[in-house]
Amino acid sequence: MRTLAHTKHPHDDAPDTAEAFQRLATLPEGEEREAVRQDIVRAWLPMADRLAGRFRNRGESLEDLKQVAALGLVKAVDRYDPERGAAFESFAVPTITGEIKRHFRDHMWTLHVPRRVQDLRGRVRAAYQELSHTVGGRAPTVSEIAKKAGMTEEEAMAGLEALDSFTALSLDAELPGTEDGYTLVDALGGPDPALDVVIDREAVKPRLRNLPEREQKILYMRFFRDMTQSRIAEDLGISQMHVSRLISRCCSQMREDIMRDAAA
Numbered sequence: 001m002r003t004l005a006h007t008k009h010p011h012d013d014a015p016d017t018a019e020a021f022q023r024l025a026t027l028p029e030g031e032e033r034e035a036v037r038q039d040i041v042r043a044w045l046p047m048a049d050r051l052a053g054r055f056r057n058r059g060e061s062l063e064d065l066k067q068v069a070a071l072g073l074v075k076a077v078d079r080y081d082p083e084r085g086a087a088f089e090s091f092a093v094p095t096i097t098g099e100i101k102r103h104f105r106d107h108m109w110t111l112h113v114p115r116r117v118q119d120l121r122g123r124v125r126a127a128y129q130e131l132s133h134t135v136g137g138r139a140p141t142v143s144e145i146a147k148k149a150g151m152t153e154e155e156a157m158a159g160l161e162a163l164d165s166f167t168a169l170s171l172d173a174e175l176p177g178t179e180d181g182y183t184l185v186d187a188l189g190g191p192d193p194a195l196d197v198v199i200d201r202e203a204v205k206p207r208l209r210n211l212p213e214r215e216q217k218i219l220y221m222r223f224f225r226d227m228t229q230s231r232i233a234e235d236l237g238i239s240q241m242h243v244s245r246l247i248s249r250c251c252s253q254m255r256e257d258i259m260r261d262a263a264a
Contacts (some may be wrong), residue, residue: 014089015043021082041070044092048073051096058104065100072099117162123149124159143243207254215250222247 013258024040052069056062084220104118127148131140136147140148146156172183208216218236221227229247233240 014047017088018041018082019090021080025082037077041074044073044077044088045070047089047092048096051093052100054113055100055104060104065103068100068103069096072096075099106117117158120151120155120159121162122159124156125163128160128163163200203258204254207257211250215246219250 020036020040020043021126024036027036028044048069049066052062052065055065072095073092076095079095080088080091082088124145127145128140130150131144135144142153142156145160147151149156149159151159152189172185174183208219211219214236218232221232221235224227227235229243230240233243236243
């Protein structure tokens with residue numbers, strides 16, 4: 001097995017691969033270039049594993065996180081340009097960390113959570129863990145977390161609410177404190193039929209205004225005052241049959257106008 005000769009940086013997992021990267025940049029595609037590339041990746045794998053370890057105990061296995069970090073490392077090796085002068089470590093660390101965070105965002109959250117809230121969650125979590133060792137056996141307060149994390153109390157509340165939001169609770173889950181099988185789905189509302197009435201009324205209003213005054217009065221008496229056709233006929237001095245025909249004609253005309261406008 002080929003090994004990559006290198007000296008160590010202050011971090012044991014940060015090898016000096018500057019010479020190998022310079023060589024990699026000059027080699028054409030082929031077996032030799034791929035061998036050098038793999039040597040560089042192997043040399044930096046301990047650093048990738050260390051970065052993955054920072055995200056342990058967050059709902060994902062360490063081995064899976066190491067795989068994600070290794071993928072980020074490969075991307076960093078392929079994208080790194082030694083001619084820009086920056087050390088590979090300063091380029092690789094944010095690339096690997098970003099890959100791990102992207103994994104959590106894309107694969108761990110059941111529902112889409114805004115990036116801002118995810119960032120707040122991370123800061124709140126770090127502040128909470130640090131304060132838990134110093135506040136004497138109690139949970140840190142919102143104001144303490146906000147002060148420690150350098151954010152407002154409102155932002156701290158948002159971060160706290162997101163702490164356990166990787167997964168969604170089933171609608172069939174029984175609510176805490178209930179003993180009668182009351183579930184989340186029982187607490188959900190249903191369609192409000194009054195909304196359809198509002199839409200219908202708004203659609204009818206301009207057509208009602210365009211009707212002759214007598215027809216407007218007949219419809220008002222019938223549908224808003226709930227008067228019988230015979231009572232309407234008596235009040236207006238016309239036959240009940242005539243009232244029936246007027247109501248039918250007005251309703252049919254308004255229905256046709258509304259349907260035509262909707263189709264247009």
